[in-house]
Amino acid sequence: MTDLTTIENKLQPRISVAPMMDWTTKDYRFFARLFNPNVILYTEMVTTGAILFGGANRHLDYNHEEHPIVLQLGGSNPKDLATCTKMAQDWGYDEVNLNVGCPSDRVQNNKIGACLMAEPNLVAECIGEMRNAVDIPVTVKHRIGIDDMQSYEEMLHFVDTVAKTGCDNFIVHARIALLQGLSPKENRDVPPLRYEDVYRLKQERPNLLIEINGGVKTYAETLEHLKHVDGVMIGREAYHNPYLLAELGQLWDLDMPNRFDIMDQMMPYIAKRMEEGAPLSIITRHILGLFQNLPGARKWRQALSGGNAKTFADVENAIANIKEAMQRTEDYLRDHPKPIIVE
Incomplete structure (x- = not known):
């Protein structure tokens, strides 16, 4: 397992590739790692049920070269999440992240993803159990809001509630998710980006590590975001244009690979x-x-x-x-x- 001090100190700012279903497989992650040794890679979201009942080897396997690597979990049962988080630590993952951002109908029915923003106390209970089970960091990826909960104040309440568990790292997708009426694809494009809400969150909660996600496509845009937040998570652009990861190596004075x-x-x-x-x-x-x-x-x-x-x-x-x-x-x-x- 990669030394946690290395992750926290060497890999600043935190630049990561977002978890993307069917895309950020271990084959993609091995490929992505060749462009940049410092970018943090995420697995696809894996549900607790898949790990506990569908074969841990199949869902937790990765290549050693992928470090630093984060397992993203989907679920809302605190005990199951704690069990899977402990399994992830034993498997050698560097971090575990709870998905509170996916707008898919399939996961909503199982109380997974963005719908959990409506239940901050439950998310806090989940994060508390997960943190108590391991020594590695546990983080949360969430939206700025959902459905009728679209205000900055409601997002702040969610973050503050979860932060009381000791969790200090939040990855914020700067769009609301409309769980009724928009498809998952539309939820990635239709709601407008509200970067200022994420910037404000960092300004008002400077003790938290805040990363921004949503619509980032270039090195220049990444630099602009880093003036306001601690990290940037890049999604589809890192998949369609993986050489962007090499360009981001300039943040650590890395040579550009051929x-x-x-x-x-x-x-x-x-x-x-x-x-x-x-x-x-x-x-x-x-x-x-x-x-x-x-x-x-x-x-x-x-x-x-x-x-x-x-x-x-x-x-x-x-x-x-x-x-x-x-x-x-x-x-x-x-x-x-x-x-x-x-x-």
């Missing part, structure tokens, strides 16, 4: 996963954005998501296919350099 070097490091992992029985397509879908915003990005995506990439069942042919795609992309980039824009 995209082709990253793929060279990825090759042994792909071979290992295929030898374990993983289809090539479930791995390559996570690396389609490697050349996002560069000439040749479309050709790279086509080479990996076309029929050929899916039909190479053996490791040797699969690796040869990816290397060929890399070479074609490199040749295209050389012949079609991205124009320099002078402002």
